[in-house]
Amino acid sequence: xxxxxxxxxxxxxxxxxxxxxxxxxxxxxxxxxxxxxxxxxxxxxxxxxxxxxxxxxxxxxxxxxxxxxxxxxxxxxxxxxxxxxxxxxxxxxxxxxxxxxxxxxxxxxx
Amino acid sequence: xxxxxxxxxxxxxxxxxxxxxxxxxxxxxxxxxxxxxxxxxxxxxxxxxxxxxxxxxxxxxxxxxxxxxxxxxxxxxxxxxxxxxxxxxxxxxxxxxxxxxxxxxxxxxxxxxxxxxxxxxxxxxxxxxxxxxxxxxxxxxxxxxxxxxxxxxxxxxxxxxxxxxxxxxxxxxxxxxxxxxxxxxxxxxxxxxxxxxxxxxxxxxxxxxxxxxxxxxxxxxxxxxxxxxxxxxxxxxxxxxxxxxxxxxxxxxxxxxxxxxxxxxxxxxxxxxxxxxxxxxxxxxxxxxxxxxxxxxxxxxxxxxxxxxxxxxxxxxxxxxxxxxxxxxxxxxxxxxxxxxxxxxxxxxxxxxxxxxxxxxxxxxxxxxxxxxxxxxxxxxx
Numbered sequence: 001x002x003x004x005x006x007x008x009x010x011x012x013x014x015x016x017x018x019x020x021x022x023x024x025x026x027x028x029x030x031x032x033x034x035x036x037x038x039x040x041x042x043x044x045x046x047x048x049x050x051x052x053x054x055x056x057x058x059x060x061x062x063x064x065x066x067x068x069x070x071x072x073x074x075x076x077x078x079x080x081x082x083x084x085x086x087x088x089x090x091x092x093x094x095x096x097x098x099x100x101x102x103x104x105x106x107x108x109x110x
Numbered sequence: 111x112x113x114x115x116x117x118x119x120x121x122x123x124x125x126x127x128x129x130x131x132x133x134x135x136x137x138x139x140x141x142x143x144x145x146x147x148x149x150x151x152x153x154x155x156x157x158x159x160x161x162x163x164x165x166x167x168x169x170x171x172x173x174x175x176x177x178x179x180x181x182x183x184x185x186x187x188x189x190x191x192x193x194x195x196x197x198x199x200x201x202x203x204x205x206x207x208x209x210x211x212x213x214x215x216x217x218x219x220x221x222x223x224x225x226x227x228x229x230x231x232x233x234x235x236x237x238x239x240x241x242x243x244x245x246x247x248x249x250x251x252x253x254x255x256x257x258x259x260x261x262x263x264x265x266x267x268x269x270x271x272x273x274x275x276x277x278x279x280x281x282x283x284x285x286x287x288x289x290x291x292x293x294x295x296x297x298x299x300x301x302x303x304x305x306x307x308x309x310x311x312x313x314x315x316x317x318x319x320x321x322x323x324x325x326x327x328x329x330x331x332x333x334x335x336x337x338x339x340x341x342x343x344x345x346x347x348x349x350x351x352x353x354x355x356x357x358x359x360x361x362x363x364x365x366x367x368x369x370x371x372x373x374x375x376x377x378x379x380x381x382x383x384x385x386x387x388x389x390x391x392x393x394x395x396x397x398x399x400x401x402x403x404x405x406x407x408x409x410x411x412x413x414x415x416x417x418x419x420x421x422x423x424x425x426x427x428x429x430x431x432x433x434x435x436x437x438x439x440x441x442x443x444x445x446x447x448x449x450x451x452x453x454x455x456x457x458x459x460x461x462x463x464x465x466x467x468x469x470x471x472x473x474x475x476x477x478x479x480x481x482x483x484x485x486x487x488x489x490x491x492x
Contacts, residue, residue: 102368104346
């Protein structure tokens with residue numbers, strides 16, 4: 001079921017309560033994750049580790065500090081750039097894109 | 111550290127750095143810079159770093175025009191390894207009141223007479239230059255593509271590195287504690303790291319210009335005032351030119367790497383050396399800029415800070431010699447636009463010290479103008 005099989009299902013201290021499975025989209029492709037888990041967790045479980053391209057050289061960037069500090073895992077969610085994949089919770093139907101360098105801010109047209 | 115020098119420049123901000131470099135370039139061998147903290151740590155590194163010809167007063171226009179001439183080739187001239195990030199994408203000056211719009215049109219007349227190619231724009235034309243601009247309440251705008259901005263840290267560092275290559279020495283964490291003179295001649299500069307004998311001292315101490323001037327008995331008519339500023343996370347390009355309005359008091363630029371810097375004046379700001387920052391600024395700044403560029407809503411602020419303007423009675427710098435003190439020079443009181451003037455001021459102060467022909471006439475900007483009652487007037491200051 002899990003592409004990379006890296007989800008921890010048993011742990012001596014932590015519990016993993018039953019959570020709702022939801023669909024979301026990565027670069028237009030439909031995937032499944034658990035509602036409320038970090039976006040990065042859902043993407044990693046699906047084998048997706050490159051989340052962002054660096055500002056100057058366009059080098060691959062991904063999960064790094066895991067606490068919302070480092071700007072390594074920034075993604076575009078529903079058109080909004082600079083969303084931290086490590087701390088943002090997954091919701092059903094989210095459309096998530098890899099952020100290439102600085103994310104474009106949507107400018108509304110009158 | 112040297113115990114003798116041909117000249118001591120007090121202040122490692124962009125003005126002191128530019129003066130020191132030009133002195134060394136013109137051949138003054140033993141020049142040193144004394145900086146009480148690190149370079150660009152006073153006002154320079156805290157500033158909005160804009161460079162514009164769109165002023166209202168003739169003197170400011172002439173000086174900034176000459177400064178931009180230098181900025182355009184500064185990277186090459188200083189042979190800097192990094193990038194001073196000088197970009198010329200213009201200033202878009204926004205008029206939100208009829209009075210401001212009339213002032214801009216009057217400024218344009220002076221600017222055109224002096225060869226500045228700024229243009230008047232309708233709100234719709236302004237939006238063609240900045241598609242993210244909200245033109246509600248806008249009377250009109252002026253735009254000069256030759257204006258721009260640069261990185262203040264890199265610019266200062268570029269000057270100091272070039273200065274050091276020419277044989278100059280920069281002493282950081284070296285605070286000047288006194289200046290000795292006898293018979294009306296400068297003799298020695300005392301610092302926290304030892305004394306330096308010198309016939310020439312240059313006061314480029316930015317916010318601390320008045321205490322330094324007091325060391326030679328000059329009562330400088332300047333005061334310091336906190337100006338707050340913030341920076342956002344980097345985002346895709348929202349606007350190219352510096353956006354500025356005097357009636358609303360703000361300026362904002364998007365740096366080459368995408369973060370947006372913005373500042374706003376506070377008419378109730380007390381005089382003093384406070385460089386703290388406030389949530390009231392944060393709220394006011396964000397409210398105004400989100401109305402000017404609505405796409406900024408939701409863009410995160412990553413940091414806020416403040417710096418000091420050193421304000422002179424006529425918002426023009428005080429430059430040059432002071433009668434009765436041989437060997438004392440000053441470049442102070444820039445009133446919030448020292449960064450953009452530094453290249454030309456650095457050049458002309460060095461020329462003055464070495465008795466060379468001056469690149470630009472600054473005779474009306476001496477300290478004596480306040481006694482003579484010959485004040486400049488600048489209508490367009492944020």
